[in-house]
Amino acid sequence: MTARQTALVVGVYRGFGSPDEVFPLGMPVPLPHGASLVGDGEEFRKLRMIRVTEEAVFEQHPKAIHLRYPRLYGPRQPLPREWPLVRRALxxxxxxxxxxxxxxxxxxGWVGNAAHATLLACDAPPAALGGIYNVADSSALTIAQIAEIVADELGHSWELVSLPYDLAVPARPLVGSWSTTHRVLDIGPTVRDLGYQDVLAPTEAWRAAARWLADHPLERGGALEQRLGDPFDYExxxxxxxxxxxxxxxxxxAVAGIEWIREPNYGSAYVGNRPNPGVTHKRGSLNS
Structure with missing residues (x-):
């Protein structure tokens, strides 16, 4: 880092660690760049200290450029959280x-995209001094989409079996939280002030990450794999x-035996290539 540049993680936002602290439950999508930060009552001390550290940085260096990184993925990550997907595909x-x-x-954020944002901050215009910028890929994929990409890149396919979160025990390492609520950051100021654009689009970045990790796998049962919290208990x-x-x-x-006064359907604005239940379709209609 240069003398004017610092970096921490995005957990500084209120609700990041405890989605039930905000109403309605969970963080807005996307989370506004200027959203409220964690307060002194935040349960997780680490998140409180991130906010305190940011404040200390700007007290001492008011013209610093501060970057907030999300979860990173890609080559040479100290703890590659995509390994549970890669190993299962392998x-x-x-x-x-x-x-x-x-x-x-x-x-x-793919590591190459995050590095690009860091270099942009090193050459940032004077107007960006004293600014805080979220760093992330320009678009975000769902866990299911990432799983599809990883499997496809490694020549595999699988059935995604969806369970309610309280029953989906094996999915905990992928979710990384007690809640499946979203955490999507506003990177508008990063694009506007630093000129950020993805070096590699997320779909291709996830392919590259999966391929690299397949070629450089973690030791099975080793210390790093155990830190991921995934026992890989396939049985x-x-x-x-x-x-x-x-x-x-x-x-x-049981559901098939339930009689409805009128079967619920998707409404008159439904557009899709599957029948709208409970509706008599006519040729030429949007959902026919």
């Missing part, structure tokens, strides 16, 4: 358990998936 797992459809979206996962499919079959039979 092991040719038939299914992958995801929580709540795997629809959680979090801003992340237990298989039992969970089998139990869930049995429950779904029983529930499906």
């Amino acid at each position: 092991d040719r797992r038939a299914h992958l358990v995801v929580a709540d459809g795997g629809l959680t979206v979090k801003s992340q 237990a996962e298989d039992r969970l998936v089998a139990a869930w499919k049995d429950v779904r079959q029983d529930l499906g039979a």
